[in-house]
Amino acid sequence: MRLARVAQPEGVSFVALEPDPKSPGEKVLAVEIDQHPFGEPTFTGRKWPMADVRLLAPILPTKVICVGKNYAEHAREMGSEVPPNPVLFMKPSTAVVGPSAPIKMPPNSERVDYEGELAAVIGQPCKDVPEARGTEVVLGYTIANDVTARDQQQADGQWTRSKSYDTFCPLGPWIDTGTDASDLALRTEVDREPVQESRTSLLVHDVAGLVSYVSRVMTLLPGDVILTGTPSGVGPLQPGQKVSVSIDGLGTLTNPVQQA
Amino acid sequence: MRLARVAQPEGVSFVALEPDPKSPGEKVLAVEIDQHPFGEPTFTGRKWPMADVRLLAPILPTKVICVGKNYAEHAREMGSEVPPNPVLFMKPSTAVVGPSAPIKMPPNSERVDYEGELAAVIGQPCKDVPEARGTEVVLGYTIANDVTARDQQQADGQWTRSKSYDTFCPLGPWIDTGTDASDLALRTEVDREPVQESRTSLLVHDVAGLVSYVSRVMTLLPGDVILTGTPSGVGPLQPGQKVSVSIDGLGTLTNPVQQA
Numbered sequence: 316m317r318l319a320r321v322a323q324p325e326g327v328s329f330v331a332l333e334p335d336p337k338s339p340g341e342k343v344l345a346v347e348i349d350q351h352p353f354g355e356p357t358f359t360g361r362k363w364p365m366a367d368v369r370l371l372a373p374i375l376p377t378k379v380i381c382v383g384k385n386y387a388e389h390a391r392e393m394g395s396e397v398p399p400n401p402v403l404f405m406k407p408s409t410a411v412v413g414p415s416a417p418i419k420m421p422p423n424s425e426r427v428d429y430e431g432e433l434a435a436v437i438g439q440p441c442k443d444v445p446e447a448r449g450t451e452v453v454l455g456y457t458i459a460n461d462v463t464a465r466d467q468q469q470a471d472g473q474w475t476r477s478k479s480y481d482t483f484c485p486l487g488p489w490i491d492t493g494t495d496a497s498d499l500a501l502r503t504e505v506d507r508e509p510v511q512e513s514r515t516s517l518l519v520h521d522v523a524g525l526v527s528y529v530s531r532v533m534t535l536l537p538g539d540v541i542l543t544g545t546p547s548g549v550g551p552l553q554p555g556q557k558v559s560v561s562i563d564g565l566g567t568l569t570n571p572v573q574q575a
Numbered sequence: 576m577r578l579a580r581v582a583q584p585e586g587v588s589f590v591a592l593e594p595d596p597k598s599p600g601e602k603v604l605a606v607e608i609d610q611h612p613f614g615e616p617t618f619t620g621r622k623w624p625m626a627d628v629r630l631l632a633p634i635l636p637t638k639v640i641c642v643g644k645n646y647a648e649h650a651r652e653m654g655s656e657v658p659p660n661p662v663l664f665m666k667p668s669t670a671v672v673g674p675s676a677p678i679k680m681p682p683n684s685e686r687v688d689y690e691g692e693l694a695a696v697i698g699q700p701c702k703d704v705p706e707a708r709g710t711e712v713v714l715g716y717t718i719a720n721d722v723t724a725r726d727q728q729q730a731d732g733q734w735t736r737s738k739s740y741d742t743f744c745p746l747g748p749w750i751d752t753g754t755d756a757s758d759l760a761l762r763t764e765v766d767r768e769p770v771q772e773s774r775t776s777l778l779v780h781d782v783a784g785l786v787s788y789v790s791r792v793m794t795l796l797p798g799d800v801i802l803t804g805t806p807s808g809v810g811p812l813q814p815g816q817k818v819s820v821s822i823d824g825l826g827t828l829t830n831p832v833q834q835a
Binding site: 378408421423471472473474479532533534535536 | 637638640643658660662663664665667668669670681683702730731732733734736739740741791792793794795796
């Protein structure tokens, strides 16, 4: 199932994106979910053609946990080795925006980079999840852009400031609950020029390992998001550009870039 | 006004802590606030003697922003200088606990440290707050313990994991809305032995400066908490100990320490 959050004519709703029975294979309907998408969703009966809704970030997480240096080639391009344990950092929930929302470059940074990533959305409260059951607590997968003010990241040592600006965590376009994320092609394009190309099979610590590792530190709650790290090919964005991150089976997350 | 969050006989409420008019100077009542403590609180009319309630963390923040190396002597004891800009990191909201709740030492750390700190609680949504108006968006002040798995902090480089374990952010005992926090004595005791003694006037970046700096990165929301950094004297905790952080006019935050 594809779960999304949309602005519809009367407000904001969680929806399932389903083929329109009147024109299968052509049109998609946004079918409203009652309350929230966790557990077995119930439907309200309301539905809208996609032309009448706007996709928002598919979830508003209570926390966004990120992992650094989780593709060996990216660790190398940053001048370091893959560390033995996942390197954790966080982005604030206020950084989250949805598809098509502008990434706003702060005036005090000279270099703002894209970082395309696979994101796992947690589906249930959990703590100390064994690695063998790591994917069982995952509701589904979406795409993230771990936007980073690279100059501030290098100046600060701690990565929080550089990765926490409002709009620095595009998420979407939806959460796919049926995809096996163990070997998906990931591609980032800037103005249609490919800049990152990799596969999730090259993650140093896979989703199950990351869920287990993070949940041994902190309780994870429904809607929390784990960003699994970016492959090599990171680079700067310029105002006026569009950045797209595509993952097989999960769609494409596109955001324009603006000066704030 | 002293704002608290309490478990009362029928549930959880925000309250104001007020002198009992029947025995002024002796007893305090927990006077229930309708909904939330932001803006001008309205009261429901329900009230309880303190013996009938249990203090919880005074707020459940959407984010906890922390500042490193913000007292010069503490920066020196950690073997470094005071950096030119505040060093930001975050703790997840799942780390927050209230007064008297146990700090649980994770099994995979050899050294868990206390860090007593002044905490500012944000009272309104804000972004890009000028430094001259930094304290205007502060609802009030409380006390925090920025508990840290020191060995993991040093091993990881990034500080997130070491500071994010469940129970690693005791907050309380209440939020005082009437205190000028610019020069308050701060004292941490472990089993009644003083281990940290300083004054908030020694903060390298004061509350107004921190609020301004953080709000230039991210939108702050009502209830968000900024931990202002710890003075020198940090040291390890052992299971069975009690750690208390006291700040003039803000009370004392005491938590027992347990092996998780």
